Structures are given as C-alpha cells and as structure tokens.
Amino acid sequence: MSLLTVSGLTVRSGGTTLVDDISFTVAQGDRVGLIGESGSGKSLTALAVTGLLPPGLTATGEVRLDGVDMIGGTERQRTAVRGPVAAIVFQEPLTALNPLMRAGRQIAEPLRRVRGLRGPVLREAVHGALREVLLDDTDRIARSYPHQLSGGQRQRVAIAMALACRPRLLIADEPTTALDVTVQAEILDLLDRLATAHGTALVFITHDLPVAARVIRDTHVMRGGRIVESGPISSLIAGPAHPYTRTLVDSARRFDAALERTARD
Numbered sequence: 001m002s003l004l005t006v007s008g009l010t011v012r013s014g015g016t017t018l019v020d021d022i023s024f025t026v027a028q029g030d031r032v033g034l035i036g037e038s039g040s041g042k043s044l045t046a047l048a049v050t051g052l053l054p055p056g057l058t059a060t061g062e063v064r065l066d067g068v069d070m071i072g073g074t075e076r077q078r079t080a081v082r083g084p085v086a087a088i089v090f091q092e093p094l095t096a097l098n099p100l101m102r103a104g105r106q107i108a109e110p111l112r113r114v115r116g117l118r119g120p121v122l123r124e125a126v127h128g129a130l131r132e133v134l135l136d137d138t139d140r141i142a143r144s145y146p147h148q149l150s151g152g153q154r155q156r157v158a159i160a161m162a163l164a165c166r167p168r169l170l171i172a173d174e175p176t177t178a179l180d181v182t183v184q185a186e187i188l189d190l191l192d193r194l195a196t197a198h199g200t201a202l203v204f205i206t207h208d209l210p211v212a213a214r215v216i217r218d219t220h221v222m223r224g225g226r227i228v229e230s231g232p233i234s235s236l237i238a239g240p241a242h243p244y245t246r247t248l249v250d251s252a253r254r255f256d257a258a259l260e261r262t263a264r265d
C-alpha cells in the first residue's frame, strides 16, 4: 500500500475549479516533486492532502494518507495522522511558527504531545532536534523568539518542528523560495540528508526546476490545476513532452547559460 494515494482530487471554490482531477501516489521513501508556476494548484494540493484546506474550499475525489481518508474521514482521524505520518514545511517559516513563543517551546510541543516526552528527556530532545538541523548554538536558539532569528535559522527551526515526530512523509512547499541563494542550497542539502537518514518520503513543491532536480527523482508538472506531465525528472529535462514542461526546461537552460556567460566575463 502506498503511503499516500491521491486519486481524482478536485478542489473547488464555489463554481471555480482550482485543482482539477489530479492523481499520484507516494510510497515510503519516495521523493516526488510537484512543479508548476504560481497559481497552478500546488499548495492547495498539499493542503488537501493533509486535510488543511481553508474554509470555503471543498475537496472531492480520494486522498488516503497511511490508509486514512483525508476527505471523507473525521477531523479526529485527520488530526491523528498530522505530525506522526505527514508534516508540512512552508515557504515562509513564520507561517508555521508562533511569533509569541520561544523556538525551543515550539519544538517541544509536538515532542510532548505525540512522543510523550517530559522533563530533562524533553529538553535534550529539543536540543537534539536543533543540532540535527545544524543549529549549533542550541541554548540561544531555543530561547529565541522567531523574530530574533535569521530567515535561514527560522526555516531550520520549522524543519526541526516538522521532523520532531519523525513523520513518514514530509511535504515541503517552496521551502527555500524566501531565502537567499546560499542559504537555499544549505536548506536543500539539509532536507536531502535528513530524508535519507530517516527514510522519510518527500513531496517537494516548487516552481523552480533546477531546485527540484537537486532533491527529487520523480515529478508531476502542474498547470492550471492539472497534472500535465509526469515522470523521472531526468527524463523530463532530457525530453519534455508537454509544451509547458518544455518552457520550464528552456528557461532553466537559458538561466544556466547566462550564469556561465557571466562567470566567463
């Protein structure tokens, strides 16, 4: 059985279809990309998968996460799989972090709630989680409020929180878009390393093909709420079939060529 099965997922707002009949599966340890331009329905897909669609939007079709029906099931069933089974990292870490709570307490919360840790064991687990995302000054970071941290540090804290319960699936929704380029590369390496170390399946959402190529193997290209092409990312880059995938590949190539020219000058 797949860890995640999405079958005929459609998301509507009133009469408008925002995600249109998409299907894909993710097995344990897979790394799957959802690539597409802004507004193509990637984030709504991630939210529908975790049962977190905003009010006013409705989902139909089938989403099964570790066997739980994320559309027809009860809120209680959906809540039970969030954290231990699937966690999300968002583009802007401030979305996930509580601005009024110190980073250490935010990481402690899921460790307490889901893994039942308390006292010195909990404290050590928080510091361990911070070290795992390569934040060394753990005392200071744990005591800091989100606004006292850099963007890269905040995203590391958000990743530590998401991974605290050792989810089997991590959904990373444009996790590096808000960061500058060097920090972007560090966060991608970190996600890559942690997913390998824990055997975590990864759904990686991005508009950026070269970024996706660094961390995923298979991908679905989304446009206008639909999946227009699927396959191993290497094959898509070598021989894109859909005209939209071709424009993504061409623009990545143009960007690469421009970088090379600049480096030569």
Ligand SMILES: Nc1ncnc2c1ncn2[C@@H]1O[C@H](COP(=O)(O)OP(=O)(O)OP(=O)(O)O)[C@@H](O)[C@H]1O
Binding pocket: 013, 018, 036, 037, 038, 039, 040, 041, 042, 043, 044, 045, 054, 056, 057, 174, 207
């Ligand atoms: N709460 C909402 N109510 C109505 N329409 C929405 C809502 N949220 C998103 N949409 C619309 O649904 C479409 C898909 O949005 P979605 O956020 O999934 O796109 P995306 O591919 O993730 O883009 P981005 O990378 O910009 O986040 C867009 O046209 C968006 O305007």
